[in-house]
Amino acid sequence: MSVVARQGFKYSLIGYFGFLLGTFSAIFIFPRDMEFYGKLRYIMPTAEMLLPIVVFGLSFSNVKFFHQTQKDGKNQNFLSLSLLGVGINFLIFTAIFFLFFTVFPQFKTLELWKMKRLILPLILVLALSAVFNKYISNFKRIVVPNIFENLFPKLANLGAFCLFFYLGVSEKGSYAFFFGMFVFSFLGYIFYANKLEKIKPDFNTDYLKKEQLWKEVLSYSFFGFLGNIGNYIAFRVDNFMIGEFLNFEENGVYSIILSVLSFIMIPQMGLFNISAPIINKTIAEGNYEELDRFHKKTSLSLFFLGSLLFSCILVGFPYLCDFIKNGEQLRQAEPVVWILGFAMLFDLATGFNGHIISLSKHYRFNIVVMLFLALTTIGLNWLFLTRTHLGIIGIAMATAISLTLFNIIKIVFNFVKFKVSPLTIEMIYAAIISTVAITVAIILPDFKSSFANLIYKPTLVLGIIFTGNYFMNIFPVEDYLNRDFFRSLFRF
Structure with a gap:
């Protein structure tokens, strides 16, 4: 080795x-x-x-x-x-x-x-x-x-x-x-x-x-x-502004929710390390058709797996709170889970937009959009904190809006410069199946036991999504359930 x-x-x-x-x-x-x-x-x-x-x-x-x-x-x-x-x-x-x-x-x-x-x-x-x-x-x-x-x-x-x-x-x-x-x-x-x-x-x-x-x-x-x-301000300013404008208790609640939502980003761990050489090679060769194909494939992978995890989090979060000390405070902040979760899911759907830019001759554009993200996040955070009474829900909305705009700008830039896009029709199908799964899980009656609900609801979601995917053939799950894939998680 x-x-x-x-x-x-x-x-x-x-x-x-x-x-x-x-x-x-x-x-x-x-x-x-x-x-x-x-x-x-x-x-x-x-x-x-x-x-x-x-x-x-x-x-x-x-x-x-x-x-x-x-x-x-x-x-x-x-x-x-x-x-x-x-x-x-x-x-x-x-x-x-x-x-x-x-x-x-x-x-x-x-x-x-x-x-x-x-x-x-x-x-x-x-x-x-x-x-x-x-x-x-x-x-x-x-x-x-x-x-x-x-x-x-x-x-x-x-x-x-x-x-x-x-x-x-x-x-x-x-x-x-x-x-x-x-x-x-x-x-x-x-x-x-x-x-x-x-x-x-x-x-x-x-x-x-x-x-x-x-x-x-x-x-x-x-x-x-x-x-x-730009990067540090954009992704650290939330905790700073909550501590300054609200209180440390709210900052604790917000940080815990972020930790729970970090599960959504698991599919991304290590994947860029595998993809970077491919992205770099296709850009160097000017093979943008292959770059577009690869970009769509990896983006769909991230989005589908992220949707799977996010759907489980959404239906299981209320029952998870019952096992957490001071979980009622987290329950009250549940809208933050929905708002930030969808923004993070869209971030996954855009795949390696930023990495494509940074590995090309247009790498300086990443600096511009990162500064845009930082300034937009600060401005929207200040606006929601001083002009509304939404608290950390407002912070979540500000972050979601700025992160979404940030990703849209990169999508447009890559399409104009390289004619590549991460978005596919399969993503819409995956979103529909996930929405149906979440809706069914929420509507169906609960058991008296929170533990039973914590197991039953996410399992139901998984069953519906995998069944829908089987019949619609959206995503090749079997490719991610083999030994080679799990080995790839530990390559760098």
Whole structure:
């Protein structure tokens, strides 16, 4: 087995384990104290939202220029200067942060200001870790960085929550553990990077000045910054705005629902890693007819399997709440499940729209639409929070609208530039069957036992969808029920 294959297998295992751990915790542990969990879910997304400002694309530059700098024996010099750049950016960012709140003291009521002693150091640690994460990937080592990047945050959340709720540790003590996990992760990055190649600090700037390499680095980093900040803001701003405009309890409820809905995205896990080389090859060869065929096939796969899971979630969610501590709060927020679920399902239906753009010569357009998504999400969130009394339902509506517009723009762009589209008539058939299945399951009478309903309703949905698919031949389910498919889940 090659290094890439071994790394891919381990990477996938860690990814699935982290997903299951996060989902289990969100359903059975975190609901016991929605408010404290809401605080934890405010801290991390807020830090991540501001993170790109400090990193400023330097992490991506450590991938882009690695082979060139390694060839010249200056990769350690480039790494050192990148870390120094992050440190300088952080000092500038911190100065602007405090200057802003000094000039506009009315904003000191924000939770961002109240939690600055935790959020600001966390941003620095995450920024330095981001540089090491990308640097290590150059050595075709993705497993350890994946542990630090995806598993440690879940352990930090879970550990801090358990210390606070089960062991009676104070909030400050729990936050200290939370922050300590990221510090430990950062030290792990340093140790592992040093193991791969001994770290030799070198802050000499002569190499960057040579042939004005710094201009090329600055330009590339800037585009990386624009794309990254749009992505982070678009997908983290919800938790930030709920914490600021509503309360941490509502933020906890919203975060738990997101964790439940993450089941819909399971079909997508690992599939891009399999599809990326095919997409790249067809674009390079200009074979857009084959790209269109492949795009439609993968999009239908994602949509059908996502519909299957979403239908089960919709009919089972009310009964699942009966087994969750404070489940009544989740029941009251059930419209969020429907609104966000349909938006996520449409996202699956659009397949790899964004990846097609990013692998083509039009990759900069992704930055434009990502910034559009970020600004639209912020604007709509603010509108729904300040002009309505919908609470997290309004947040869900804002996110759904902006995400749908985002995907529609990419569909139109790809059709104009490449004459490819993810949408097929089979998707309409699948949507009709799923709608019928959900309607029948809801209309049929319930058992007295919530557990019986939790098993009976989703099973009924599965039966109707599979039966409809059998007669209408919409999707080749048999292709996904064989050994080769399950093996493919662990390829990278």
